[in-house]
Amino acid sequence: MxxxxxxxxxxxxxxxxxxxxxxxxxxxxxxxxxxxxxxxxxxxxxxxxxxxxxxxxxxxxxxxxxxxxxxxxxxxxxxxxxxxxxxxxxxxxxxxxxxxxxxxxxxxxxxxxxxxxxxxxxxxxxxxxxxxxxxxxxxxxxxxxxxxxxxxxxxxxxxxxxxxxxxxxxxxxxxxxxxxxDNISDAYRSVGPQLDKFPEAPVLIFGGNAKSIGLYAAALAVAKGSVQVDYVDDNLERLTIAARVGANPIELRKRQKVDTLSGALRKDGYPIAVDASGSVSKLAFAIQNLAPGGTATGVAFYVKKRNSLPLWEMYLKSATLHVGISHSRRDIPNVFPLIQSKKxxxxxxxxxxxxxxxxxxxxxxxxxxxxxxxxxxxxx
Ligand SMILES: [Zn+2]
Ligand SMILES: [Zn+2]
Structure with missing residues (x-):
């Protein structure tokens, strides 16, 4: 064959x-x-x-x-x-x-x-x-x-x-x-259970290396009823798609430092954050922008030996960080109703x-x- x-x-x-x-x-x-x-x-x-x-x-x-x-x-x-x-x-x-x-x-x-x-x-x-x-x-x-x-x-x-x-x-x-x-289910685990826990919560997403996962996460967060999905990326095609699925696109240019974004983000932080960029500095920044009790999920590959994450800030905010592979067999059935409803x-x-x-x-x-x-x- x-x-x-x-x-x-x-x-x-x-x-x-x-x-x-x-x-x-x-x-x-x-x-x-x-x-x-x-x-x-x-x-x-x-x-x-x-x-x-x-x-x-x-x-x-x-x-x-x-x-x-x-x-x-x-x-x-x-x-x-x-x-x-x-x-x-x-x-x-x-x-x-x-x-x-x-x-x-x-x-x-x-x-x-x-x-x-x-x-x-x-x-x-x-x-x-x-x-x-x-x-x-x-x-x-x-x-x-x-x-x-x-x-x-x-x-x-x-x-x-x-x-x-x-x-x-x-x-x-x-x-x-x-x-x-894989990718849709992977996106679901980063926002779905979190929005069940915090209905309508604002969501911050960094797009990038995991190109489609970040976008699926944005679309799923909108579908699950998040009141504000801020989607950050340097790629104009993906920013356009993010807007099309109902997210708020925020451009971060290629060499622009991530902390210059602060003015564009919510002052109260986000209960839910997702890093699909694969950049540890963006994941760290997403964690810094969590609201108390918030959860950040990293869906990309982080393969560098040394990673620096803001653990003290996580401690102060009772934050949760989840990284791990996609358990699609578990999450596929959870996505079906969202597709059937056209949300x-x-x-x-x-x-x-x-x-x-x-x-x-x-x-x-x-x-x-x-x-x-x-x-x-x-x-x-
Ligand atoms: Zn895969
Ligand atoms: Zn088994």
Whole structure:
């Protein structure tokens, strides 16, 4: 079968790989027909990370544990790319109960069994019984995360169908929301539970490296009823999208120091803040702008060895900082009602929508949210 394959910096193409088959009664095979590019894929698509990561570790600039997550040496090509997709279930094992052939499902980016301690604790991306010895087990990053293949592929192997697959309910267009597999759910955890705790609370978001996650967070915060969503970025395309989804765009120019923004922000602070920029100084500034009892969530990768955060200010304000990977299997169902009610329209964040066959070229476009799609097998 054909699988979109990462071959090295700025090189992606179709490669013929063996088709996955059912190995046990609890598995399924899914044929994806919509796939989206995760913000995190930029890490390897456009950078010479294979030299830079070990060098950064040797120079004590990067945290040596950065190598644990993606294999050592990290992210060795070739590997199947992509870990955001919606598809049709084409085969199921005899013990699978929650889905049947023809169901349209979201496939979460991480493998989870649904039965181990982390899975019970609602931390499915930290599943400890996913069959591999890797720190994270996921699609789209090669052998370092278990070699589960990529999702821009003719077939995706699902080792724990009942635990992993989430059926798409009525009234949701799959083309709009393949990023439920990762980036949309990741954004949800940064504002959703927080707005349940502090209804209507103002939200401060720094956009940047996690390009679409910051925007999804802005749109979800508006959808959940925040009275003011201040979205800071240096990128004009993203600022325009932020305004389109109902946030208040605030431009921070490329070399402008973050503390010059103070006049543009709320004097009373924000109960909820999100850093999607990946900049520790912006995360620190977001924390400094928290209201008492507030929560800041970092959704980007922070891989530098030395990080300086304002812990004394956090102490004085009883602040909470949350950093961690996305547990999309947990959060996907929480987003569905917001899409069904049209309060959250994820399609407004899609900046490039193209045919599946064009994926090799499209995957190398410098665009915020790429989505590729093709015909379904069964148009029920
Ligand atoms: Zn991702
Ligand atoms: Zn598990």
């Amino acid at each position: 054909q699988q979109l394959t990462f071959l090295g910096k700025n090189r992606v193409d179709w490669r013929e790989v063996a088709e996955p088959t059912l190995q046990s009664e609890r598995e399924a095979i899914v044929r994806p027909f919509v796939a989206a590019r995760c913000d995190g894929d930029s890490l390897f698509l456009f950078h010479n990370y294979r030299k830079a990561m070990p060098l950064g570790v040797n120079l004590h600039y990067l945290d040596p544990k950065v190598l644990d997550a993606f294999g050592n040496p990290p992210l060795q090509p070739p590997f199947g790319v992509g870990h955001e997709a919606i598809g049709e279930v084409t085969e199921i094992g005899s013990a699978v109960k929650n889905v049947k052939q023809g169901d349209v499902v979201v496939v979460p980016w991480a493998i989870s069994c649904g039965k181990c301690q982390p899975c019970y604790q609602q931390l499915p991306a930290n599943c400890s019984r996913n069959g591999k010895k890797t720190l994270i087990s996921a699609y789209g990053f090669g052998a370092g995360t278990g070699g589960f293949g990529g999702m821009v592929s003719d077939k995706i192997w699902i080792p724990f169908a009942d635990a992993m697959l989430v059926k798409i309910p009525e009234g949701i267009d799959p083309v709009h929301c393949a990023s439920l597999s 959250f329209q994820p399609e407004k964040i899609t900046t490039m929508l193209t045919d599946w066959s064009d994926a090799p070229k499209a995957y190398l476009e410098q665009t915020t949210k790429l989505v590729v799609f093709r015909e379904r097998l069964n148009q029920n």
